[in-house]
Amino acid sequence: MMRPLPLAGLALLTLAAPALALECPIPAQIDNAATSASVAKVLTPGIDLQAPNAVEAAIFDLKQAGVPEDIILDNLVASYCQTVAAESGLSEDQKSQKLETFSKSTEPLVFADAPD
Numbered sequence: 001m002m003r004p005l006p007l008a009g010l011a012l013l014t015l016a017a018p019a020l021a022l023e024c025p026i027p028a029q030i031d032n033a034a035t036s037a038s039v040a041k042v043l044t045p046g047i048d049l050q051a052p053n054a055v056e057a058a059i060f061d062l063k064q065a066g067v068p069e070d071i072i073l074d075n076l077v078a079s080y081c082q083t084v085a086a087e088s089g090l091s092e093d094q095k096s097q098k099l100e101t102f103s104k105s106t107e108p109l110v111f112a113d114a115p116d
Contacts, residue, residue, distance in 0.1 A: 022095045022099070024081035024082055024085055025081065026078065027074045027075045027078045030071060034066075035065075035066070035068070038061075038062060038067050039062065039071065041065075042061045043062075046083075048083070049076065049083060049102075050083065055076065059109055069111055072110050073110045077106070081099055
């Protein structure tokens with residue numbers, strides 16, 4: 001059975017293409033109301049994921065709420081993309097590079113086992 005490519009994987013594939021305007025991915029629909037509410041509570045519009053420890057805190061809060069890791073990663077990348085897309089003074093290549101760096105550095109944090 002083939003699984004769809006996670007949103008973060010799609011973002012990385014998109015980043016490999018020549019830079020046009022940065023198009024942010026839209027996370028997959030979350031069918032579980034409690035999960036959707038948890039994501040909306042933690043990843044509020046305009047959240048500053050560039051603030052110190054913001055990504056780690058968001059991951060922790062989402063994991064504590066029982067949000068699946070693939071949904072956490074997809075929504076973090078989509079939220080961060082909105083922030084990067086709005087940054088003035090950066091070329092589209094620079095924005096794409098920031099998003100790729102964020103995605104690559106966030107994935108191991110999301111999928112890491114919690115410390116004992």
